[in-house]
Amino acid sequence: MATTTTTALHPQFRPPSHPRATRRLRPCPSSSSVRPRFSVRAAAASASASAPAQREVVAGVPWGCEIESLESAASLERWLTASGLPEQRLALEKVDIGERGLVALKNVRNGEKLLFVPPTLVITADSEWSNREVGDVMKRYSVPDWPLLATYLISEASLEGSSKWRSYIDALPRQPYSLLYWTRTEIDAYLVASPIRERAISRIGDVIGTYNDLRDRIFSKYPDLFPEKVYNMENFRWSFGILFSRLVRLESMDGKVALVPWADMLNHSPEVDAFLDYDKSSQGIVFTTDRSYQPGEQVFISYGKKSSGELLLSYGFVPKEGTNPNDSVEFLVSLNKSDECYKEKLQALKKHGLSESESFPLRVTGWPVELMAYAFLVVSPPEMIQRFEEMAVAASNKGSSKPALNYPELDEQALQFILDCCESSIKKYTKYLEGAKGSAEVSINTKQANRTLLLKQLARDLCISERRILYRSQYFQFHHPIAGELRCLLAKGILQYQAKIFGAATE
Numbered sequence: 001m002a003t004t005t006t007t008a009l010h011p012q013f014r015p016p017s018h019p020r021a022t023r024r025l026r027p028c029p030s031s032s033s034v035r036p037r038f039s040v041r042a043a044a045a046s047a048s049a050s051a052p053a054q055r056e057v058v059a060g061v062p063w064g065c066e067i068e069s070l071e072s073a074a075s076l077e078r079w080l081t082a083s084g085l086p087e088q089r090l091a092l093e094k095v096d097i098g099e100r101g102l103v104a105l106k107n108v109r110n111g112e113k114l115l116f117v118p119p120t121l122v123i124t125a126d127s128e129w130s131n132r133e134v135g136d137v138m139k140r141y142s143v144p145d146w147p148l149l150a151t152y153l154i155s156e157a158s159l160e161g162s163s164k165w166r167s168y169i170d171a172l173p174r175q176p177y178s179l180l181y182w183t184r185t186e187i188d189a190y191l192v193a194s195p196i197r198e199r200a201i202s203r204i205g206d207v208i209g210t211y212n213d214l215r216d217r218i219f220s221k222y223p224d225l226f227p228e229k230v231y232n233m234e235n236f237r238w239s240f241g242i243l244f245s246r247l248v249r250l251e252s253m254d255g256k257v258a259l260v261p262w263a264d265m266l267n268h269s270p271e272v273d274a275f276l277d278y279d280k281s282s283q284g285i286v287f288t289t290d291r292s293y294q295p296g297e298q299v300f301i302s303y304g305k306k307s308s309g310e311l312l313l314s315y316g317f318v319p320k321e322g323t324n325p326n327d328s329v330e331f332l333v334s335l336n337k338s339d340e341c342y343k344e345k346l347q348a349l350k351k352h353g354l355s356e357s358e359s360f361p362l363r364v365t366g367w368p369v370e371l372m373a374y375a376f377l378v379v380s381p382p383e384m385i386q387r388f389e390e391m392a393v394a395a396s397n398k399g400s401s402k403p404a405l406n407y408p409e410l411d412e413q414a415l416q417f418i419l420d421c422c423e424s425s426i427k428k429y430t431k432y433l434e435g436a437k438g439s440a441e442v443s444i445n446t447k448q449a450n451r452t453l454l455l456k457q458l459a460r461d462l463c464i465s466e467r468r469i470l471y472r473s474q475y476f477q478f479h480h481p482i483a484g485e486l487r488c489l490l491a492k493g494i495l496q497y498q499a500k501i502f503g504a505a506t507e
């Protein structure tokens, strides 16, 4: 969730590179030391766990609540108060943005510290396991934080009332909004134009691989402690979905990752600059507001300076078009295979850790100098062969200082190359968006129809946001990465696009 850095949080228990090649295990008998709250639905789900992303029907976990309801809110608040959460200036309510959220009960001033969640109410890798035996095995294997916490959540959830976290777990969404719940067919169909498609596929692969690793290396060796009815792929999809959408990195606690009940009811605003962290003076998790709030207004924090695609990937939502100042899109550029210096250019790139195709982030505010360096290399003629290497170094950003890229004779060609790549990306987005308008799909039932509508809307919002960045890169003035000065993009053909950009901005 909210991080004080922009670092992406990934599972660290590296999955095998070919998750499907890993051995499948027999279902394990249930343990006598845990009292699982499993249901037929969850048990059935585990039978097809090796490819959850391909399944059309999504099973759920037997704990948690419907995200749009406040069914467990009152008991969560009661438990938090009884466990030491001081009186709050915020209340958990239904909100317009983010389903449930924290709303100001009184006037909140700019610069005020809020929350004060004590460390005893925080879940970290050091938290005590209600089922000690399970915890001891996990520690013996030195499982890294992410898979450890994913397993911890499942272990505690399966213990129902025997876990101190019961009220918290009851208030967690039964199905977090997460791309982990999209099927492969949905990802391929709706994210076809977006680079987020690849990242979603790889993240799902990571989660499946991580689960398979845990199962093969640990769970299968202790079937009584880790029955498959509980420790199955379906439940891990839930726990990783919870971690991706709620875990916080607490900088003042040496970067520890933590689930912070109550604080994790705060929704994100890209316009807000307030981050959760541990406050040594009050010895609690707090955030400092960067604006004032009236009673009844929803209070937001920042989950980090994330692009809309990254927000969709981890949190399952896309901010309203044009409201995310941190928006960016991965932009793919490639060497031209028919270039007579293809081999020499590729060699220079490889020497510096790059390949014939590379992605660079295009931001709403401009593009990185590395992209420009790559473009110079792509368009440079054979007589510049001596300079290929310095271009590759600049494109890899491995040099000790920012290179002074100065090839005035290539400027226009390099810009034109970037413009052309933008144009071909834009075409993909437009094709998808126009195709999506007319497509009517037959749904099995209302629930499925609503889900399809929601996913399509998210994909549409993302595509419009990403296409908008491409349009902006094509047409607007931006800080030239080489000279660092504001420069007008005057490349050939610019005028013919102007009509389109104004069209895009009003879409």
Ligand SMILES: C[S@@+](CC[C@H](N)C(=O)[O-])C[C@H]1O[C@@H](n2cnc3c(N)ncnc32)[C@H](O)[C@@H]1O
Residues within 6 Å of the ligand: 001, 067, 097, 098, 099, 100, 101, 173, 176, 177, 245, 246, 264, 265, 266, 267, 268, 269, 314, 315, 316, 317, 318, 319
């Ligand atoms: C840390 S939780 C926040 C509490 C959450 N709303 C709840 O009811 O449990 C993160 C989740 O809240 C929702 N969310 C947060 N910020 C949002 C926003 N700006 N727009 C839409 N949904 C948001 C997303 O579902 C996200 O996965």
